[in-house]
Every structure is written in C-alpha cells, then in structure tokens.
Amino acid sequence: MIFTMAGIxxxxxxxxxxxxxxxxxxxxxxxxxxxxxxxGWLLIPVSIYVSGLxxxxxxxxxxxxxxxxxxxxxxxxxxxxxxHTGRERAKHRKxxxxxxxxxxxxxxxxxxxxxxxxxxxxxAFVTVGITHLLPFERVNNLALGIFTMxxxxxxxxxxxxxxxxxxxxxxxxxxLAACSAFSVYA
Amino acid sequence: MAFGISxxxxxRALQGHSWLGLAVGVLLYWVCLSxxxxxxxxxxxxxxxxxxxxxxxxxxxxxxxxxxxxLQEQGDISTLVTMxxxxxxxxxxxxxxxxxxxxxxxxxxxxxxxxHPITDFIAEFHAQLHLPHTFGELFVSILGALLTVLIxxxxxxxxxxxKDAFTFRGGADSSLKQADLHNRLxxxxxxxxxxxxxxxxxxxxxxxxxxxxxxxxxEGDKGALFGEVFGExxxxxxxxxxxxxxxxxASLDTVAPDAxxxxxxxxxxxxxxxxxxxxxxxxxxxxxxxQYRFDAMGNYLxxxxxxQGHAGQEAIFSVYRLHFGHFGSVWILLSYLVLGMxxxxxxxxxxxxxxxxxxxxxxxxxxxxxxxxxTPASFLSAALAGFAIPSMIVPLFWxxxxxxxxxxxxxxxxxxxxxQLRIMTxxxxxxxxxxxxxxxxxxxTSPAFIAINSGIISLAVCLLSYFAFKxxxxxxxxxxx
Numbered sequence: 001m002i003f004t005m006a007g008i009x010x011x012x013x014x015x016x017x018x019x020x021x022x023x024x025x026x027x028x029x030x031x032x033x034x035x036x037x038x039x040g041w042l043l044i045p046v047s048i049y050v051s052g053l054x055x056x057x058x059x060x061x062x063x064x065x066x067x068x069x070x071x072x073x074x075x076x077x078x079x080x081x082x083x084h085t086g087r088e089r090a091k092h093r094k095x096x097x098x099x100x101x102x103x104x105x106x107x108x109x110x111x112x113x114x115x116x117x118x119x120x121x122x123x124a125f126v127t128v129g130i131t132h133l134l135p136f137e138r139v140n141n142l143a144l145g146i147f148t149m150x151x152x153x154x155x156x157x158x159x160x161x162x163x164x165x166x167x168x169x170x171x172x173x174x175x176l177a178a179c180s181a182f183s184v185y186a
Numbered sequence: 187m188a189f190g191i192s193x194x195x196x197x198r199a200l201q202g203h204s205w206l207g208l209a210v211g212v213l214l215y216w217v218c219l220s221x222x223x224x225x226x227x228x229x230x231x232x233x234x235x236x237x238x239x240x241x242x243x244x245x246x247x248x249x250x251x252x253x254x255x256x257l258q259e260q261g262d263i264s265t266l267v268t269m270x271x272x273x274x275x276x277x278x279x280x281x282x283x284x285x286x287x288x289x290x291x292x293x294x295x296x297x298x299x300x301x302h303p304i305t306d307f308i309a310e311f312h313a314q315l316h317l318p319h320t321f322g323e324l325f326v327s328i329l330g331a332l333l334t335v336l337i338x339x340x341x342x343x344x345x346x347x348x349k350d351a352f353t354f355r356g357g358a359d360s361s362l363k364q365a366d367l368h369n370r371l372x373x374x375x376x377x378x379x380x381x382x383x384x385x386x387x388x389x390x391x392x393x394x395x396x397x398x399x400x401x402x403x404x405e406g407d408k409g410a411l412f413g414e415v416f417g418e419x420x421x422x423x424x425x426x427x428x429x430x431x432x433x434x435x436a437s438l439d440t441v442a443p444d445a446x447x448x449x450x451x452x453x454x455x456x457x458x459x460x461x462x463x464x465x466x467x468x469x470x471x472x473x474x475x476x477q478y479r480f481d482a483m484g485n486y487l488x489x490x491x492x493x494q495g496h497a498g499q500e501a502i503f504s505v506y507r508l509h510f511g512h513f514g515s516v517w518i519l520l521s522y523l524v525l526g527m528x529x530x531x532x533x534x535x536x537x538x539x540x541x542x543x544x545x546x547x548x549x550x551x552x553x554x555x556x557x558x559x560x561t562p563a564s565f566l567s568a569a570l571a572g573f574a575i576p577s578m579i580v581p582l583f584w585x586x587x588x589x590x591x592x593x594x595x596x597x598x599x600x601x602x603x604x605x606q607l608r609i610m611t612x613x614x615x616x617x618x619x620x621x622x623x624x625x626x627x628x629x630x631t632s633p634a635f636i637a638i639n640s641g642i643i644s645l646a647v648c649l650l651s652y653f654a655f656k657x658x659x660x661x662x663x664x665x666x667x
Binding site (some may be wrong): 022023055066069070072076079080092094096116125138139146150155157160185 | 199337499501521
C-alpha cells in the first residue's frame with residue numbers, strides 16, 4: 001500500500017510541476033519554468049516505477065493515467081478565470097431549411113462513405129497486410145494489429161481530410177489497397 | 187530542425203474533426219452515457235434483486251448438486267453451461283444455461299431466476315444500441331474506431347495543446363467556456379479515452395480482422411486461429427459419470443495458488459467427453475481470467491495461457507476488465523464513472539460549440555436539447571415502468587424519447603425544454619430510488635442496493651441544488667443589470 005500511495009503522490013507532484021512549467025508564457029517562460037516542465041515529465045515514469053514495486057507495472061500505469069487526469073482537472077478548477085464579457089446575443093429563430101439540407105446531403109454522404117467504410121476497410125487491409133509480416137509470434141502480430149487498426153483508420157481519415165491533391169490521394173489509396181490485398185491473400 | 191503541425195493541416199484536421207463529431211455525436215453520446223452507467227453492471231444486478239442471499243463461501247458439493255438439478259430440469263442443453271462463483275464484486279453463485287440463469291443457494295438448489303431488465307437494457311444499449319446483435323455490436327465498435335479518429339484529429343487540430351493545458355475561461359462567454367471544457371477534459375483524459383476507444387473497437391471489429399488474419403497467416407482456417415489464441419480443445423479422457431468439482435477446485439489451488447476461481451464452464455454437458463474449464467482471476471493482471479481445464483473427474487489437463495502465454499493473448503483477454511474498470515478497488519470503479527462522464531460531456535460540449543457558432547436557432551437546437559436531457563429522462567421513465575412491466579423497457583424508452591423530441595420541437599424553446607428535462611431527470615432519479623426502496627424494503631438487502639440507492643438520491647439532490655443555484659445566480663445577474 002505504501003509504495004502505491006507514494007507513487008500516486010509523486011504523480012500528483014509531477015502534475016503540479018507541469019502546471020507550474022506550462023503556466024508561464026512568452027517572456028515569463030524562464031529557465032525555472034522549463035525546469036518544472038522537465039521535472040514533471042521525469043516524475044511521471046518515476047511514480048510509475050514506485051507504484052509498480054507493489055502493484056505491478058500494469059496497474060501502476062493505470063493508476064498514473066487516472067491520477068494525472070484527476071489532479072490536472074483539480075488544478076484547472078482551482079486556477080479557472082471568470083470573465084464577464086456581457087450577455088450573449090439572442091439568435092434569430094428560423095425554420096429548418098430542409099431544401100438546403102437535402103442539397104448538401106450528397107457531398108456529406110460521399111464524405112461519410114469515404115471516411116467510414118472506405119477508410120475502415122483500407123485500414124483493416126493495411127493493418128493485416130503489414131502486421132502479419134512482422135517477425136513476432138503470430139498471436140502477438142494479431143493482437144498488435146487489432147489494437148493499431150483504429151489508429152491506422154484515424155491516420156487514413158486525417159490524410160483524406162487534409163490532402164488537397166485529390167488525384168494523389170486516390171492513386172496512393174488505390175496502390176495501398178492493392179499492395180495490402182496482395183500481402184493478405186497472396 | 188523543428189517538428190510541428192502546420193497551421194494548414196491543423197485547420198483541415200479541425201474541419202474534419204467537427205464534421206465527424208457532428209455526424210456521430212448523438213450516437214457517441216448514447217454509447218458514452220450508457221457505458222458510464224454500465225461500469226456499475228455488477229452492482230446494478232445486485233440492486234435489481236437485492237434480497238438474494240450474499241456470501242463468498244461455497245461448497246463444491248453444493249455447486250455440483252445445483253448442476254445436476256439443472257441437467258435434470260432442462261433436459262436438452264443447447265448452450266454453454268456456465269457457473270459464476272461468488273467474488274467480492276458479485277458475492278452470489280449462479281448457473282446459466284439455455285438462455286436462463288438461476289441463483290444457487292447454500293444447500294445447492296437452484297433458487298430465484300436471475301432477472302435484471304434494467305441492467306440488461308443498459309448493457310444492450312451500450313453494446314449494440316438495441317440493434318440486432320451482430321450488426322449492433324459491429325456498429326458500436328465502428329463508433330469506437332471513429333472515436334479514435336476524433337481523438338487523433340482533435341490532437342492534430344489543437345496547436346496550443348501544452349500552452350493551454352491548464353486554461354479554463356469561465357464566466358458569461360459560454361462559447362469560450364464550452365471550448366475550454368471540451369479541450370481540457372479531452373486533453374487530460376486522452377490516454378483513458380484512447381484506451382476506451384481501442385478496447386471498444388475490439389469487441390465488434392475483432393471478428394472481421396480475425397477473418398483477414400486467418401487468410402494471411404492460417405490459410406483461411408479460422409478454427410486454427412481461434413485454437414492458437416483461445417486454446418485448442420483438450421483431449422479429455424472418457425467420463426464415467428463421476429464428476430468431481432471439489433477435486434478440480436482443490437487441484438486449481440495447487441496449480442495456481444494465487445488465482446481466485448471466478449467461473450466454471452461445463453463443456454459438452456452430459457456427453458461422454460465432458461470436461462471443465464475453470465476461469466480464475468490473477469489479481470495482478472488485467473486479464474479477465476486464465477482458463478484452467480480439467481476432465482470431468484477433476485484431473486488437471488492444461489491452461490490456455492492468457493496469464494503465462496504470449497503477450498498478445500494477455501492483451502486480447504485484458505480488453506473487458508480494462509474497458510469496464512473491473513480491476514483494483516471500488517476507487518477504480520468511481521474513477522471510471524467520472525472519466526466516463528467526462529467523455530460524455532466532451533461529446534455534448536463539442537456539439538454545443540457548433541451550435542454556439544451558428545447565427546441562427548432552428549429545430550436542430552430543439553432536437554439537441556431533447557437528445558441531451560431527454561435520453562436520461564426517457565431511460566429513467568422506462569426503468570420506473572419496468573418495475574411493473576419489465577419486458578417493455580426498450581419500447582417504453584424509445585416511446586418516451588420520441589415524445590421528448592416532439593415536445594421540444596413543439597415548444598420551440600430549447601433553453602426552457604432543456605431546463606424542464608433536467609428537473610424531470612432529477613425528479614425521476616428520486617422516484618426510481620424511492621420506488622426500489624418501497625418495493626424491496628431497506629433491511630436484509632445487499633450492500634450494493636444501499637450504495638446504489640444512496641448514490642441515486644445524492645445525485646438527484648446535487649442536480650436539483652445545482653439547478654436552483656444556477657437559477658438564483660442568473661436572477662441576481664439580471665437584477666444587477
């Protein structure tokens with residue numbers, strides 16, 4: 001119990017250090033504030049190590065994630081600013097414009113198809129196509145793939161949203177799909 | 187050389203983040219809200235049937251008698267037969283077969299039928315949004331993957347992620363407040379939210395991915411893949427009708443002295459080659475259980491290897507406990523409640539931000555007010571009615587939800603409708619706790635019953651006090667002006 005509690009305490013101190021470090025901005029960003037930031041980042045793995053002595057490394061990581069989150073939120077509540085910038089403007093009430101909504105439906109639908117089934121299927125093929133070639137045990141490759149697939153999906157979706165050259169996107173996407181399918185089925 | 191996210195990429199990521207958030211915001215809100223409540227699944231099961239005797243003690247002979255009784259009464263068994271053993275978070279033994287479950291009393295007889303329609307409603311809403319099982323599970327898992335997309339695009343869109351890490355601007359400008367609320371809850375909860383998204387995606391997407399992996403690594407043989415991950419069927423010696431559960435449990439104590447028995451699955455019940463699978467929890471790991479296999483006479487055969495096998499097996503079998511916070515103490519459960527509620531607030535505040543930026547108000551605002559506060563109000567109304575007609579909870583919920591949407595559109599005043607639904611939610615919470623106390627009494631009930639009812643009442647009182655405080659401060663501000 002003592003090591004777990006010490007670990008949690010260290011995580012709290014780490015968050016306070018990050019708070020002190022990030023609070024200063026621009027000209028106020030002195031060496032001391034950079035030191036606090038560095039100490040904050042350093043203390044997090046130390047706290048995990050200390051908790052891990054008693055609870056095991058898996059639980060120590062979970063405790064650290066939860067503790068950092070709660071202590072940061074508490075610091076934010078404590079340091080919140082209250083600005084009174086006047087009343088919000090009342091907004092016009094309008095009837096829902098069904099015609100405009102219907103006109104915009106097709107491009108929205110195309111984006112949805114690209115982001116959800118297309119990126120999702122491509123992510124699945126890319127993930128399996130790459131991970132099954134890794135030099136680990138098959139079960140480990142499979143588990144790695146299952147947990148990284150949504151991240152690859154996110155990457156592809158981000159690429160779809162950010163790419164300005166649509167032709168390059170479609171060409172690269174098709175090439176990626178063909179290579180992955182070849183890797184899976186060949 | 188400096189690494190950073192370009193302003194252009196950030197802007198496009200923000201556009202995509204907003205688009206996707208709006209597209210799936212309502213569904214994510216439902217999944218997150220129900221998931222937050224589902225964390226208390228075990229406690230809710232005990233709350234719904236509080237008069238079942240609770241104990242951590244059990245006798246193998248009594249459990250075996252209960253199994254025999256079930257075999258005699260049920261005849262043909264078409265499903266797995268699973269016996270849950272008492273543990274601190276569920277100190278009751280029960281037996282499930284043929285889609286039913288019964289609690290087992292001290293004498294080893296099957297007592298009350300296990301029935302918890304409110305918990306089932308929450309679990310099914312969270313896992314499949316009341317859609318048909320396979321499709322619903324896949325659909326919700328895709329939402330988990332899309333939550334990952336939202337998290338990644340949110341990080342890329344947020345250029346001042348460290349500089350603003352502790353900024354919260356409250357006060358009258360509610361746009362800034364909503365933005366800060368959304369960003370601060372998201373940034374600090376990021377590791378937790380990412381874990382929830384990835385583990386949530388696994389439940390439904392694991393199947394299609396396994397098909398691809400079977401093609402790539404097992405020449406299309408899915409059975410071989412499942413055998414390697416979840417264990418091959420053991421060679422059980424012929425069974426001569428002399429089951430010995432006691433011997434199996436004693437052997438487990440020798441094979442894995444630190445493991446806590448959690449459940450027993452009777453594989454091929456009543457057949458000649460029947461064997462037992464004893465699930466036992468390793469409290470220093472996240473895996474749901476290691477599966478120790480015994481023949482029907484209780485002789486140890488092997489362990490599947492979730493605890494001592496490959497890291498991949500451990501990772502796959504850790505998904506459930508990580509996703510629902512069923513590890514550690516009650517503090518972990520409470521933390522999951524807060525973190526789950528934070529994710530729910532992130533969904534709501536993200537869409538609120540979009541509404542704040544619009545120059546007009548229309549029926550979408552009305553629908554949104556009905557979604558945010560109509561969902562808990564409709565669920566609580568359905569749960570209350572469910573005490574009388576448990577089989578009608580799902581249609582009652584959707585009926586109440588449609589009514590709240592219609593009311594919001596009819597009133598054309600989202601602010602007022604939101605207020606009314608909030609107060610209704612708080613009052614319905616009180617009504618739910620009081621009804622359950624009136625129906626089951628307070629004495630001789632499980633500790634979970636007392637804890638859940640106290641929690642519900644406290645939540646209702648806090649909500650009502652908060653609304654009263656907000657109303658008073660609004661009035662004071664308008665008087666000053």
